[in-house]
Amino acid sequence: MASFDNQPGPIACYNLFTADPVLPDAVRREGGDVGLLEAFGSVVGTEQTRELGRLANKNTPILHTHDPRGERIDEIEYHPAYHTILELAVDAGIHCMRYEQPAGEGAYVTRNALMGLITQIEMGHGCPTSMTSGALVTLRNQPDIAEIWEPLTVSRNYDKDLKPLSEKTGVLIGMGMTERQGGSDVRANTSRAQPVGAGGPGAEYRLEGHKWFTSAPMCDAFLVLAYAPKGMSCFLVPRVLPDGNRNSLFYLRLKDKLGNRSNASAELEFSNTAGWLIGEEGRGIPTIIEMVHSTRLDVANWGVSLMRQAVSQAGWHVANREAFGAQLLDKPLMQNVLADLEIEVETATLMITRLSGAHERMDVDDHEKSFARLATPIAKYWLTKQSNPVVREALECVGGNGYVEDSMMPRLYREAPLNAIWEGAGNVIALDIGRAAAKNPESVTAFLSELEMARGRDGYLDKQLDDLQVTLREPLPEVEARRLVEKLARTWAATLVLEHGDPAVSDAYFCSRIAGDHGSLFGTLPASCDLDYIARRAVPA
Numbered sequence: 001m002a003s004f005d006n007q008p009g010p011i012a013c014y015n016l017f018t019a020d021p022v023l024p025d026a027v028r029r030e031g032g033d034v035g036l037l038e039a040f041g042s043v044v045g046t047e048q049t050r051e052l053g054r055l056a057n058k059n060t061p062i063l064h065t066h067d068p069r070g071e072r073i074d075e076i077e078y079h080p081a082y083h084t085i086l087e088l089a090v091d092a093g094i095h096c097m098r099y100e101q102p103a104g105e106g107a108y109v110t111r112n113a114l115m116g117l118i119t120q121i122e123m124g125h126g127c128p129t130s131m132t133s134g135a136l137v138t139l140r141n142q143p144d145i146a147e148i149w150e151p152l153t154v155s156r157n158y159d160k161d162l163k164p165l166s167e168k169t170g171v172l173i174g175m176g177m178t179e180r181q182g183g184s185d186v187r188a189n190t191s192r193a194q195p196v197g198a199g200g201p202g203a204e205y206r207l208e209g210h211k212w213f214t215s216a217p218m219c220d221a222f223l224v225l226a227y228a229p230k231g232m233s234c235f236l237v238p239r240v241l242p243d244g245n246r247n248s249l250f251y252l253r254l255k256d257k258l259g260n261r262s263n264a265s266a267e268l269e270f271s272n273t274a275g276w277l278i279g280e281e282g283r284g285i286p287t288i289i290e291m292v293h294s295t296r297l298d299v300a301n302w303g304v305s306l307m308r309q310a311v312s313q314a315g316w317h318v319a320n321r322e323a324f325g326a327q328l329l330d331k332p333l334m335q336n337v338l339a340d341l342e343i344e345v346e347t348a349t350l351m352i353t354r355l356s357g358a359h360e361r362m363d364v365d366d367h368e369k370s371f372a373r374l375a376t377p378i379a380k381y382w383l384t385k386q387s388n389p390v391v392r393e394a395l396e397c398v399g400g401n402g403y404v405e406d407s408m409m410p411r412l413y414r415e416a417p418l419n420a421i422w423e424g425a426g427n428v429i430a431l432d433i434g435r436a437a438a439k440n441p442e443s444v445t446a447f448l449s450e451l452e453m454a455r456g457r458d459g460y461l462d463k464q465l466d467d468l469q470v471t472l473r474e475p476l477p478e479v480e481a482r483r484l485v486e487k488l489a490r491t492w493a494a495t496l497v498l499e500h501g502d503p504a505v506s507d508a509y510f511c512s513r514i515a516g517d518h519g520s521l522f523g524t525l526p527a528s529c530d531l532d533y534i535a536r537r538a539v540p541a
């Protein structure tokens with residue numbers, strides 16, 4: 001679109017995959033399907049897809065608790081744009097692709113990159129596709145139930161209507177852990193489950209209690225935690241019962257949220273609600289945690305996708321806007337800001353794609369499994385937190401227009417804090433890193449061995465590696481957990497950018513983030529960095 005009155009207008013249609021300066025090579029290295037991503041990158045980069053994202057968030061979901069006759073229905077009405085974008089994701093297989101090929105053959109890497117592209121345009125629909133993808137890992141703990149649900153879970157049909165399973169052509173599955181008394185501390189849950197008969201794995205129970213946050217309540221079923229006689233247990237709670245009647249699962253209200261507005265999040269109540277036990281009674285947390293391990297990867301991925309989109313928007317704006325007689329992109333201080341942001345996004349992309357490869361191979365490779373155990377919470381902590389200052393600074397690059405809804409920047413800004421909260425808030429994740437280091441020393445060995453490959457190439461980096469070799473082998477005082485995770489993330493990013501990054505980006509990363517020649521805010525890179533070159537990498541081609 002031609003610039004009108006020096007107004008750049010919305011970002012032009014572009015291929016989100018091929019325009020990314022590091023993603024295609026990173027995906028190739030991890031064994032993903034570059035051709036498929038290239039095709040998808042152009043679909044999600046169109047004005048039409050962006051418009052779907054806008055509409056889905058402007059027209060937020062509505063809860064209908066009753067029908068006109070006063071019967072309980074507990075249904076959510078979404079704008080058609082939300083359904084269209086979710087259908088696009090389901091059709092692409094984002095909720096199921098990891099199961100379509102044997103582990104290690106690249107489907108999970110491809111799927112993660114697809115997810116990273118589409119959530120740049122619309123974040124809210126990522127929640128149900130992420131949960132459905134993770135749910136099957138947990139469901140497989142109960143083979144008789146998985147046998148019924150798996151074919152519909154891996155179906156690429158988006159079937160939005162609530163109906164008996166026998167009539168469905170595809171399902172989505174959500175997750176309910178958080179209660180009023182405790183989100184992080186799920187052991188404080190009060191929901192209870194009693195067996196209908198003898199109980200045991202796969203048996204029917206009846207649930208009483210509530211969940212404080214259950215996102216994507218239009219899903220066909222939820223994996224929930226509740227206390228059974230032998231302790232905290234995991235249940236599959238469908239919305240429609242096998243006999244075709246509705247389960248007694250009641251939605252009290254939808255949360256009025258800061259962001260992620262296209263995605264409904266409900267407060268729900270169990271009252272004689274039917275649920276089927278997944279795995280052993282009393283083993284609910286380890287059973288559901290397998291799902292959480294993969295949703296944490298997705299949430300970290302969303303941190304990166306927010307950063308990428310915000311910095312692309314900033315790059316587009318400054319490349320098409322003049323001030324004081326020149327393009328903003330040619331102004332040295334703007335170059336410094338944009339380059340500083342771009343460095344953050346590129347290293348984040350390298351981290352998430354490396355982690356994606358580890359998740360791809362962790363069922364067939366012990367090193368990858370151990371690496372992922374530590375690298376997943378590190379990425380979840382760091383990438384979701386970093387997206388906040390990155391999106392904020394990118395918004396400022398767009399000036400006053402960045403504060404206006406038309407620009408998409410306010411939506412990205414509102415999304416950013418969420419990823420650091422759900423699937424484990426920052427402190428909880430930082431503490432989990434200490435737990436992983438103590439309980440799974442092999443995860444420390446695997447993680448450090450990967451970092452050690454960069455030893456001998458930079459004195460400051462070697463010093464950090466020396467420190468980590470000591471710190472990670474000692475008990476971690478809780479109070480120092482965040483200091484450690486920052487160090488781990490920065491050092492990991494440094495080793496990746498050194499090995500795989502552009503040399504100018506790598507130089508800038510090292511002098512600012514590793515040698516410490518950097519302020520506390522963005523735009524403080526030393527002038528010796530190739531700012532002009534790095535800044536231009538942020539402009540989507």
Ligand SMILES: Cc1cc2nc3c(=O)[nH]c(=O)nc-3n(C[C@H](O)[C@H](O)[C@H](O)COP(=O)(O)OP(=O)(O)OC[C@H]3O[C@@H](n4cnc5c(N)ncnc54)[C@H](O)[C@@H]3O)c2cc1C
Binds near residue numbers: 181216
């Ligand atoms: C939009 C949205 C959608 C959501 N969707 C779902 C969903 O679908 N299903 C679901 O189950 N949940 C969902 N959640 C809930 C989310 O997972 C919880 O909010 C999150 O786990 C934190 O729990 P909490 O809100 O109870 O906060 P708390 O557990 O009370 O934590 C508050 C703060 O205390 C910190 N903290 C906790 N423990 C410690 C400690 N030991 N030491 C130091 N600090 C600590 C936390 O890091 C956090 O900063 C959703 C939340 C949001 C905002």
